Amino acid sequence: MQNFSLLKKEFLKKWIKGLQICSPSSDQNMGIMERKNAIKLSADLAMAFTRKGRTSWSRAVIAKASRNNNDMTLIKKASKQSLYRSKRISKRSRNVRRSLRSAKVSSSHRVLPNLIAKRLVRKRTQVLKRLVPGGEQCLDELTLMRETLDYIISLRAQIDVMRCLAKASAHDQLVNGK
Structure with missing residues (x-):
């Protein structure tokens, strides 16, 4: 449990740095979709850099983000500041x-x-190989299972941090009457 708390703290630090890079305070005209994309990109990169490239999924996430020209500036800045990106699970397994x-x-x-x-x-x-970033490169099932478990743990940490921030923000709005 201690390591999971450390993972969440490290993710939060890197995510805050990524948000500062993705959405500079001078650009107040960001639309909802641009803001959503900036939050997602910074969260994904923060989680990938938290794993420090030790996993296939984290390297795959960074590689995918680096292919997008809009994300290249962020990745260059993020790599200097050790950011990360994780991929959203978009498909369900067949029954x-x-x-x-x-x-x-x-x-x-x-x-x-x-x-x-x-x-x-x-x-x-x-x-499963299609769901987990970098899963296609896993040669055996054991490696795939390890990558999947690490990816799930990382996503869980990301969710926990975001949930805590949402609760704190809602509490702050109630207290301040905004």
């Missing part, structure tokens, strides 16, 4: 029924249960 339907088991020719299980594991592994 078992869909996988079983694709197996096309006929009544005259039964497929052995272990073949169905292997096929399901293979399909779910492919889906």
